[in-house]
Amino acid sequence: GAVVSQHPSRVICKSGTSVKIECRSLDFQATTMFWYRQFPKQSLMLMATSNEGSKATYEQGVEKDKFLINHASLTLSTLTVTSAHPEDSSFYICSASPAGDSGNTIYFGEGSWLTVV
Amino acid sequence: AQSVSQHNHHVILSEAASLELGCNYSYGGTVNLFWYVQYPGQHLQLLLKYFSGDPLVKGIKGFEAEFIKSKFSFNLRKPSVQWSDTAEYFCAVRANTGTASKLTFGTGTRLQVTL
Numbered sequence: 001g002a003v004v005s006q007h008p009s010r011v012i013c014k015s016g017t018s019v020k021i022e023c024r025s026l027d028f029q030a031t032t033m034f035w036y037r038q039f040p041k042q043s044l045m046l047m048a049t050s051n052e053g054s055k056a057t058y059e060q061g062v063e064k065d066k067f068l069i070n071h072a073s074l075t076l077s078t079l080t081v082t083s084a085h086p087e088d089s090s091f092y093i094c095s096a097s098p099a100g101d102s103g104n105t106i107y108f109g110e111g112s113w114l115t116v117v
Numbered sequence: 118a119q120s121v122s123q124h125n126h127h128v129i130l131s132e133a134a135s136l137e138l139g140c141n142y143s144y145g146g147t148v149n150l151f152w153y154v155q156y157p158g159q160h161l162q163l164l165l166k167y168f169s170g171d172p173l174v175k176g177i178k179g180f181e182a183e184f185i186k187s188k189f190s191f192n193l194r195k196p197s198v199q200w201s202d203t204a205e206y207f208c209a210v211r212a213n214t215g216t217a218s219k220l221t222f223g224t225g226t227r228l229q230v231t232l
Contacts, residue, residue, distance in 0.1 A: 032217045043207060044222045103217035108161045
């Protein structure tokens with residue numbers, strides 16, 4: 001079946017550095033992808049909607065200059081956490097639906113654990 | 118904007134007990150509703166979803182949910198839980214726009230099934 005893959009699955013970075021997380025749709029094209037954040041034992045909170053070929057749409061309270069999203073192709077969206085701090089440590093999850101599917105099927109990535117030390 | 122409430126934060130059941138997890142949403146228009154499960158250390162898996170039609174939806178692993186429009190509810194049920202059902206359960210809603218619109222998740226319910 002269709003798969004959404006995230007890379008890396010786990011990353012540890014030093015405070016002040018930037019880290020990039022990739023979200024790929026492996027066998028379908030997605031004009032829209034979504035990035036969520038999940039703190040331990042909490043729910044998923046939508047961070048932004050990634051739109052292929054245009055700017056991402058950020059949810060209220062999410063710093064667009066800190067969480068850079070690039071959706072350069074129909075199969076790849078990247079989330080870059082810039083100048084990371086320990087409070088950015090979290091589980092980041094992306095989702096995508098096949099283009100033309102009207103959102104009937106949503107595929108989630110495996111998630112990426114970010115630890116900032 | 119839509120919102121989702123899951124009133125049960127932590128539920129402990131013995132094996133073979135019946136399960137019902139509450140989910141209420143707030144949105145003025147037509148919605149799509151989902152239940153996801155997250156097993157420890159794993160990613161989200163879709164249990165079932167409701168888009169339209171029969172309000173009683175059957176999903177995987179013996180789960181079902183009933184959409185009651187008048188109550189803005191989409192409660193998850195299972196007649197007899199198993200130890201392997203221990204997981205976090207999330208209800209989610211999105212506006213039915215006919216496109217890949219964003220999901221709003223509830224805070225989740227942690228189900229613990231004891232032997």
